[in-house]
Amino acid sequence: DGGITQSPKYLFRKEGQNVTLSCEQNLNHDAMYWYRQDPGQGLRLIYYSQIVNDFQKGDIAEGYSVSREKKESFPLTVTSAQKNPTAFYLCASRFPGPGELFFGEGSRLTVL
Amino acid sequence: AQKVTQAQTEISVVEKEDVTLDCVYETRDTTYYLFWYKQPPSGELVFLIRRNSFDEQNEISGRYSWNFQKSTSSFNFTITASQVVDSAVYFCALSLNSGGYQKVTFGIGTKLQVIP
Numbered sequence: 001d002g003g004i005t006q007s008p009k010y011l012f013r014k015e016g017q018n019v020t021l022s023c024e025q026n027l028n029h030d031a032m033y034w035y036r037q038d039p040g041q042g043l044r045l046i047y048y049s050q051i052v053n054d055f056q057k058g059d060i061a062e063g064y065s066v067s068r069e070k071k072e073s074f075p076l077t078v079t080s081a082q083k084n085p086t087a088f089y090l091c092a093s094r095f096p097g098p099g100e101l102f103f104g105e106g107s108r109l110t111v112l
Numbered sequence: 113a114q115k116v117t118q119a120q121t122e123i124s125v126v127e128k129e130d131v132t133l134d135c136v137y138e139t140r141d142t143t144y145y146l147f148w149y150k151q152p153p154s155g156e157l158v159f160l161i162r163r164n165s166f167d168e169q170n171e172i173s174g175r176y177s178w179n180f181q182k183s184t185s186s187f188n189f190t191i192t193a194s195q196v197v198d199s200a201v202y203f204c205a206l207s208l209n210s211g212g213y214q215k216v217t218f219g220i221g222t223k224l225q226v227i228p
Contacts, residue, residue: 035218039120040205042220043157050213088155098145098207098214100162106155 135204
């Protein structure tokens with residue numbers, strides 16, 4: 001079945017540690033996105049990539065980094081520079097243009 | 113600037129009642145797209161509908177219907193005869209072209225609880 005797989009589903013980390021969230025899709029989508037979801041704030045865009053080897057900052061990119069070496073993969077690293085990393089992270093993808101986004105099931109990161 | 117307002121943060125209804133989720137958007141662009149997504153407890157957002165700015169025709173899909181009114185910049189979502197399985201967070205979103213990229217802005221979501 002085609003879809004988006006995010007891992008891990010739950011992740012705990014200590015302050016000062018970097019952590020990488022995985023996002024893999026087999027939908028043959030060119031565009032991929034990372035969103036952060038916090039209670040009462042909806043979804044906010046962290047980074048997006050429209051093609052391989054290219055990505056752009058979204059609205060809240062500080063403290064995060066990404067790579068897009070393969071079409072299928074768009075991992076997100078939450079660095080120690082992110083001041084408040086505890087959140088629910090959602091990865092999405094779609095074909096170029098104004099079509100609908102396809103989402104993964106999310107990764108919940110908790111910083112202890 | 114683009115903005116989506118979902119004024120209702122939480123709604124509770126009894127099963128079989130009708131419920132309308134409000135969405136008001138702001139944009140100066142004449143070409144844009146509006147979406148509704150459903151987020152069940154599993155966390156994954158599921159696409160429900162897309163509307164472009166040139167198509168104000170309302171749409172019905174089973175128990176779901178959408179009312180798009182450009183005059184009031186609203187794109188409201190009605191669930192008829194609600195069911196427990198409709199319990200979820202619903203997001204309205206606005207997509208428009210920003211420098212060759214489709215920038216999507218989400219509302220904060222409306223949490224719907226359907227009580228049996």
